[in-house]
Amino acid sequence: MRNVNPSEFMIHEDQRDESDPRLKNIIEHYREGRKYDVGIVGAPFDYGVKLSNGRTGAKFGPDAFRIALKRYGTAYDIGSGADISRLRVCDFGNIETVEEDSTETHKRVSDVVAAITRMGAVPVVIGGGHDISFADVRGLCMATKGAVGGLNIDAHFDVRRVIDGSASSGTPFRRVLEELSGRVRGSNFIEIGAHDNLNSKVYRDYLVAKKARIITLDEMRESGMKATMRSALRKAGSGAGSIFLSIDVDAMPQSAAPGCSAPSARGVEPDEILQACFAAGADGKVKLMDIMELNPNYDLDMRTAILAATMFVSFLDGFSRREKVKL
Numbered sequence: 001m002r003n004v005n006p007s008e009f010m011i012h013e014d015q016r017d018e019s020d021p022r023l024k025n026i027i028e029h030y031r032e033g034r035k036y037d038v039g040i041v042g043a044p045f046d047y048g049v050k051l052s053n054g055r056t057g058a059k060f061g062p063d064a065f066r067i068a069l070k071r072y073g074t075a076y077d078i079g080s081g082a083d084i085s086r087l088r089v090c091d092f093g094n095i096e097t098v099e100e101d102s103t104e105t106h107k108r109v110s111d112v113v114a115a116i117t118r119m120g121a122v123p124v125v126i127g128g129g130h131d132i133s134f135a136d137v138r139g140l141c142m143a144t145k146g147a148v149g150g151l152n153i154d155a156h157f158d159v160r161r162v163i164d165g166s167a168s169s170g171t172p173f174r175r176v177l178e179e180l181s182g183r184v185r186g187s188n189f190i191e192i193g194a195h196d197n198l199n200s201k202v203y204r205d206y207l208v209a210k211k212a213r214i215i216t217l218d219e220m221r222e223s224g225m226k227a228t229m230r231s232a233l234r235k236a237g238s239g240a241g242s243i244f245l246s247i248d249v250d251a252m253p254q255s256a257a258p259g260c261s262a263p264s265a266r267g268v269e270p271d272e273i274l275q276a277c278f279a280a281g282a283d284g285k286v287k288l289m290d291i292m293e294l295n296p297n298y299d300l301d302m303r304t305a306i307l308a309a310t311m312f313v314s315f316l317d318g319f320s321r322r323e324k325v326k327l
Helices: 047-051 058-070 102-118 132-143 172-179 201-209 217-223 225-237 270-282 303-319
Strands: 027-029 038-043 089-095 122-127 147-153 189-192 213-215 240-248 286-292
Touching (some): 047 102, 102 286, 132 147, 213 225, 225 240
Parallel strands (some): 038 089, 122 286, 147 240, 240 286
16 A cells, blocks of 8 residues: 555464454454455654644554554453454554655545545544544545544544644644535534633634534533433434544543643543444444544553553444444
């Protein structure tokens, strides 16, 4: 595949115990011509974080995620009963980024996501700065027809204006709503998890004017994540053929996810984010997921990388039960 290189850190290992398939046993390296259900692709680029005056280091996130995933447990979830051992999961590698060139890097991300989608697989993009989300959603639009809905689970709205061509990590969803407005309508876009004094009223009013739905952290907690996701997926999918889910790890509190670009004291708790990932995995309209701003430079004992890996596995658990799960 063009503009993608194998990661220096390989997840796959051959299975040694036939009674105990592990995650590392079922995740393949990319082989041309093979059919896959889900594909991991890394976007090691955090120039957008630098432009936002955030803590850089998220460009190392994709391989930190792989290290945690390789050390993960079995392909069976004793809680939900999900067995993901039969899923065809691929690690496509890392996109070749261009240092401090957002335009070219975003183009490559879009092209790669579009190519994976056209293969029939669901791309899971690991970042990298959140500006990458505009590029991966654009790639989904390139490879599909009809309206696209979306969910962003994040402490921040990320609808800042692009000023002087600087697409920072705070701009992706304004770009989605404006540059992809023919495909992604505000009425199909939901923000989940914003809280405290982290977003200006101007950006809140912008989303309201676009008819987007804002579900604050407190509102989510009052309803519960399962009910919140049920409602959000229904709204995102109304009249749309595809849905994307974007998760910024700073949606979680710093105690749970210290390795991020912009930490907060409060946030979506690990059990809640795993419920969200499972729900998205189980919904057949969800054709793209990304996990952004994993920053191993500030992680503690791989706490955030392990959480990101668990989020991915929860998505796979849900995916394995598509058409079978009532949320």
